[in-house]
Amino acid sequence: MMRISILDQSPIAEQETAIHAFQKTVQLAQFADEENFHRFWVSEHHNFKELAGSAPEAIIPYLLAKTNRIRIGSGGVMLQHYPAFKVAEVFNVLASLEPNRVDLGIGKAPGGTNKSTEALQGTGSDGEAFESKLADLLHFLRHTEEEAELVARPFTEQPADVFLLGGSSKSAELAAIHGITYVFASFINSNLNDLRTAFEVYNQSFQGSQNQKPQFIVAVGIIVADTDEEARALNKYPYSFKVHVDDGRTLNVTTYERAAAFGESTGKSYWVEKKESGVITGSIQTVEARLEELTNGLDIDELIVHVPIPQFEEKRQTLYQLKQLSLFQQVSNV
Incomplete structure (x- = not known):
């Protein structure tokens, strides 16, 4: 049986503002906390007028303060835009404020347009290679002042858990080499062969410490309604x-x-x-069958569910119905 978690992008509905979008994100996080979902992640997008979530490092502490138990994190921080040292400092602060509740999901994509990337990085910057930045980030999170001259303070014995987000065997291998959890974004790349290849590469290449085991998570887009037709109608971007x-x-x-x-x-x-679109849409029976097909033969620990619609009640109903499936029933999410 698997854990079930949530990814929210803070979508802005028609005739609403970012204020409304963030209010819904807070409500959804509180719902997830009360209903015993395992984690709640927020995304990073730039220059997209229909998405409010541009700064997960700003939203996370607010959500931590508004919830009691659930893990809160980024899905993910787009590391190419930022110095690894600064990201380590920010998440060490968060992990010190709320030990064992903070996740640091890292993404390689720009999360926006070419203009937003130039605005974030500077027009004359070639940018440091992502692989090098990831290695630096893990170094700052894992090494104490006895081991390194430069320390991302405040140093904490319980830093944020680190995840690498991607949709290919190449990124799965990179996560495995560094001994961190890999999250395959099936709602972006819904090719089942790519998913299975990434799973095999990750497990074969994993180089964690003796007390670590490989952890492979799938992030999947889902919309549930009473009928398949109603679910498809809710999917604005098929x-x-x-x-x-x-x-x-x-x-x-x-x-x-x-x-x-x-x-x-x-x-x-x-x-x-x-x-x-890689979003699974349909009645709860249709969605359950699709999820069984998706996970068949794979030792997957967890699904992170993204419901790509701004309507709050429909989104909450999708998540509530999923939570009742036998696939998730026998796992303690505490």
């Missing part, structure tokens, strides 16, 4: 668009217009791949 830039950059977005705008902003050649 397709996803992946921009492939000649320099190797990629970005997943919800409309072709946004994909083309990103491609044009790079000043390089690009092409756009259109595919069906």
